[in-house]
Amino acid sequence: MGKNMKKIIPILLVGVLVLSGLGAGAVHNEQIKQQRTTLSFSNLSIQEKDDCITLNLDGTNSVLMKRNYYMVPTCIETFTFPFGTEIKSIQCTPKNIQIQTITKKLTGKYVPSEFLSYF
Numbered sequence: 001m002g003k004n005m006k007k008i009i010p011i012l013l014v015g016v017l018v019l020s021g022l023g024a025g026a027v028h029n030e031q032i033k034q035q036r037t038t039l040s041f042s043n044l045s046i047q048e049k050d051d052c053i054t055l056n057l058d059g060t061n062s063v064l065m066k067r068n069y070y071m072v073p074t075c076i077e078t079f080t081f082p083f084g085t086e087i088k089s090i091q092c093t094p095k096n097i098q099i100q101t102i103t104k105k106l107t108g109k110y111v112p113s114e115f116l117s118y119f
Helices: 002-027 113-118
Strands: 042-049 052-058 062-065 069-074
Touching: 052 069
Parallel strands: none
Antiparallel strands: 042 052, 062 069
16 A cells, blocks of 8 residues: 555645646636727807907816916816726727817916916
């Protein structure tokens, strides 16, 4: 029984090593997901007041402001991903762009210095 045991132990040891290696290889499971978002903007309205105009655009949720500069309607989207997510690329494809000429300056906005870190 001693000789048989000496032959079985190396075979069991090799079997355990092979099976543990298979498990380690199966752990790496890369999932590729793609997220798409479509933003639409329509109905640009221009309001005139004195020597300036204000732009309003349906589909926006914020206003781009810079200190002593004009205000422009904009849209900000925030996406939250699980920890460890790797973002490979971000792509923006504008479509159906329409150009409209304005004849006056855009409305300016004074932004206090304590808010400048946000813009």
